[in-house]
Amino acid sequence: MSAILQARELVSGYGDVRILHAVDLSVAEGGITAVLGSNGAGKTTLFRTLAGLLAAGAGHIEFCGSPIETLPSHVRVERGVVLVPEGRLVFPDMSVEENLRIGSVNARARSKCSKTLSTVYDLFPRLDERRSQAAGTLSGGEQQMLALGRGLMALPKVLLLDEPTLGLAPTMAKQIFEIIPNLVELGLSILIAEQDVHRTLQCAQFGYVLENGKVAVSGTGPELMQTPAVSEAFLGH
Amino acid sequence: MDILFSPQLLFSALVLGALYALIALGLNLVYGTMRLLNIAHGDLVMIGAYAAFWLFTLTGISPLIGLPVIAVLTAGVGVALYSVLFRGQLEGTQSVAQLEANSLLLFFGISVVLQNVMALAFTASPRAYRHLDDVYHVAGVAMTGNRVATLLIAVLVLAGVVIFLKSTIYGLAVTALIQSRDAAKVVGINVSQVQVGSFALGFGVAGIAGALISMAEQISPFMGFPFTIAAFVVIILGGLGNIAGGIIAGVLLGFIEIYAVALTSATYRSILLYGIFVGVLLIRPQGLFGKTRGG
Numbered sequence: 001m002s003a004i005l006q007a008r009e010l011v012s013g014y015g016d017v018r019i020l021h022a023v024d025l026s027v028a029e030g031g032i033t034a035v036l037g038s039n040g041a042g043k044t045t046l047f048r049t050l051a052g053l054l055a056a057g058a059g060h061i062e063f064c065g066s067p068i069e070t071l072p073s074h075v076r077v078e079r080g081v082v083l084v085p086e087g088r089l090v091f092p093d094m095s096v097e098e099n100l101r102i103g104s105v106n107a108r109a110r111s112k113c114s115k116t117l118s119t120v121y122d123l124f125p126r127l128d129e130r131r132s133q134a135a136g137t138l139s140g141g142e143q144q145m146l147a148l149g150r151g152l153m154a155l156p157k158v159l160l161l162d163e164p165t166l167g168l169a170p171t172m173a174k175q176i177f178e179i180i181p182n183l184v185e186l187g188l189s190i191l192i193a194e195q196d197v198h199r200t201l202q203c204a205q206f207g208y209v210l211e212n213g214k215v216a217v218s219g220t221g222p223e224l225m226q227t228p229a230v231s232e233a234f235l236g237h
Numbered sequence: 238m239d240i241l242f243s244p245q246l247l248f249s250a251l252v253l254g255a256l257y258a259l260i261a262l263g264l265n266l267v268y269g270t271m272r273l274l275n276i277a278h279g280d281l282v283m284i285g286a287y288a289a290f291w292l293f294t295l296t297g298i299s300p301l302i303g304l305p306v307i308a309v310l311t312a313g314v315g316v317a318l319y320s321v322l323f324r325g326q327l328e329g330t331q332s333v334a335q336l337e338a339n340s341l342l343l344f345f346g347i348s349v350v351l352q353n354v355m356a357l358a359f360t361a362s363p364r365a366y367r368h369l370d371d372v373y374h375v376a377g378v379a380m381t382g383n384r385v386a387t388l389l390i391a392v393l394v395l396a397g398v399v400i401f402l403k404s405t406i407y408g409l410a411v412t413a414l415i416q417s418r419d420a421a422k423v424v425g426i427n428v429s430q431v432q433v434g435s436f437a438l439g440f441g442v443a444g445i446a447g448a449l450i451s452m453a454e455q456i457s458p459f460m461g462f463p464f465t466i467a468a469f470v471v472i473i474l475g476g477l478g479n480i481a482g483g484i485i486a487g488v489l490l491g492f493i494e495i496y497a498v499a500l501t502s503a504t505y506r507s508i509l510l511y512g513i514f515v516g517v518l519l520i521r522p523q524g525l526f527g528k529t530r531g532g
Contacts, residue, residue: 089420091413105426
């Protein structure tokens with residue numbers, strides 16, 4: 001499988017604090033790629049840099065063969081690189097439907113907004129039931145669905161899922177994991193960061209383990225399951 | 238106490254309230270989307286008033302006809318200020334507190350410059366013109382044509398902006414940026430476009446308010462400051478960045494001012510305004526309808 005999104009020697013951080021040190025990673029087209037790592041390993045920094053919320057200090061990001069590391073976040077969204085951020089970041093005082101509609105603000109998705117909206121409601125009937133409710137009043141799991149749905153409204157080609165099950169009840173986390181393969185069937189490529197190693201490696205074809213802002217080890221799901229680095233990375237968690 | 242039930246007072250309160258709501262709207266947009274404290278906001282009202290004055294005096298064109306031109310003029314001032322001064326501030330400043338402090342100082346300077354440039358160009362003496370000042374009597378209320386027009390146009394503009402914010406994707410983008418800058422970037426909103434748009438819309442509406450005011454009141458280069466204060470009272474009452482709350486609070490302040498002055502005396506007007514300002518900050522700093530907002 002060819003790579004749809006690629007990071008090469010990517011360096012990033014906040015101000016003078018460097019968090020990512022030369023990360024190399026590629027997201028396979030039409031597949032699920034996992035990023036594993038303990039808290040503070042740099043997963044969120046990596047995702048925010050790929051999405052353009054953080055400027056890359058050095059290195060390159062390529063999407064569909066062209067460099068995107070200098071593009072502002074809204075242009076990356078329009079091209080099809082869409083982040084579903086850690087902590088959901090829904091608009092609390094806007095209704096569920098407004099949250100979804102604003103998801104298709106980019107020029108490519110805007111004209112197809114109504115059609116995408118019904119697809120998203122089919123995928124998440126719960127959101128349909130609550131369409132006029134303020135997003136801030138939803139439960140954590142529902143907000144995660146909303147954040148996912150909002151991401152889909154942008155008509156992404158690559159979806160960057162940053163810890164989609166963080167803080168969710170186990171049944172809700174299970175539901176989220178059941179939805180992810182459906183997204184691939186819709187034609188998306190997925191990069192997912194997760195703490196739940198077993199479940200993630202079951203659905204991902206390839207994975208990277210981040211440690212202190214570097215890729216410590218990478219490989220297919222079964223390969224990673226057997227590496228000591230994986231168990232080490234998550235010991236004590 | 239009969240005075241409280243006078244329809245005349247009710248009409249005055251509505252006119253003033255609608256103007257306050259209109260003026261505060263722009264301040265709220267600029268603060269809400271960018272956390273910039275525009276202490277020069279009332280001076281845009283002044284520029285709108287002068288534009289209307291000269292338009293009418295030189296060409297005889299009614300300010301009501303000229304409103305779109307005046308709005309474009311003050312919106313243009315907004316776009317210029319954004320491009321020259323504030324775009325860099327917004328990109329280079331990390332913390333909200335620093336941004337608020339810097340913007341307060343910058344806008345203070347802008348306010349002083351605008352006032353003095355206008356005083357230099359057109360002298361500091363107050364000016365006025367007569368337009369639509371025929372008095373109509375309707376249901377026991379004596380009202381001049383210009384005040385009726387002010388009320389109607391203010392309500393129309395407010396309704397237009399609310400509908401724009403509620404039901405278009407551009408308006409939704411403004412609301413989204415007010416609620417969370419980070420999330421706005423995540424969903425792919427072109428943040429700098431929304432920012433320049435907020436400047437244009439906010440300043441344009443302030444210009445319209447100024448033109449409306451100039452039809453019924455004396456204007457001077459220093460007329461803006463009381464409106465700035467009133468607008469700050471309104472947006473704090475309504476909750477910073479809360480557009481609907483600000484409109485309600487604007488009308489409320491108009492009523493409080495008109496009725497309180499009617500019950501006491503006009504000399505208490507500014508004491509009242511500052512009193513409410515301080516009172517709200519002390520008792521309910523998040524505003525009457527304020528909500529806690531995320532970054």
